[in-house]
Amino acid sequence: MADKFEKEITQEQLESLSLNFYQGEIIVIDHPDQVKNAVIDLQSEDILGFDTETRPSFRKGEYHPIALIQVASASKVFLFRTNMIGFPEPLRRVLENKRIVKAGIGLDNDLPELKKLHPFNPGGFIDLNKELPPLGFMNTGAKKLTALILGFRLSKTKQTSNWEAISLTTGQLAYAATDAWVCRAIYLRLCGVC
Numbered sequence: 001m002a003d004k005f006e007k008e009i010t011q012e013q014l015e016s017l018s019l020n021f022y023q024g025e026i027i028v029i030d031h032p033d034q035v036k037n038a039v040i041d042l043q044s045e046d047i048l049g050f051d052t053e054t055r056p057s058f059r060k061g062e063y064h065p066i067a068l069i070q071v072a073s074a075s076k077v078f079l080f081r082t083n084m085i086g087f088p089e090p091l092r093r094v095l096e097n098k099r100i101v102k103a104g105i106g107l108d109n110d111l112p113e114l115k116k117l118h119p120f121n122p123g124g125f126i127d128l129n130k131e132l133p134p135l136g137f138m139n140t141g142a143k144k145l146t147a148l149i150l151g152f153r154l155s156k157t158k159q160t161s162n163w164e165a166i167s168l169t170t171g172q173l174a175y176a177a178t179d180a181w182v183c184r185a186i187y188l189r190l191c192g193v194c
Helices: 011-016 032-043 088-098 107-117 142-150 170-191
Strands: 025-029 047-054 068-073 076-078 101-104 125-127
Touching: 025 032, 025 088, 032 076, 032 088, 032 107, 047 170, 068 107, 068 142, 076 170, 088 142, 101 170, 107 125, 142 170
Parallel strands: 025 076, 047 101, 101 125
Antiparallel strands: 047 068, 068 076
């Protein structure tokens, strides 16, 4: 299936693509009472998209834990505000479930940082950054893989915004949801499902 796609892209080619973002339902989970219903939805899925966001550090030695876990299902994206609700046990169970595929990009940092919030045993995770180079893909990362596999460009302007803010902006919500959504969409496209 990977043979159907270009394996590398130049910056010029990338910039010529149109911008796109997730336009479906986004559910922000910022209170413990909301976790149960979100997890019920997620447990019924076979494939999820996954990402995290952390408040950026601009000073040497400054550290911020993960503030947001994004999980994309077939019909919506859930944004779990870990800076407000912690890393709830029902969500940890979903992320440990080996039956459910969790597609992400660059998980080498995300998963160890999640373990700092609370120990857990990640199950069913697929890091597209690791799976695609053996298939001949020369470019990795969310922007380039989205361009190569899905044919559009991601905006990364909100990447360094404050993910610990009391309220997230519409732009932050769209950015965060898009990152998880494209991980799921790339995985599905490569598998020939969509």
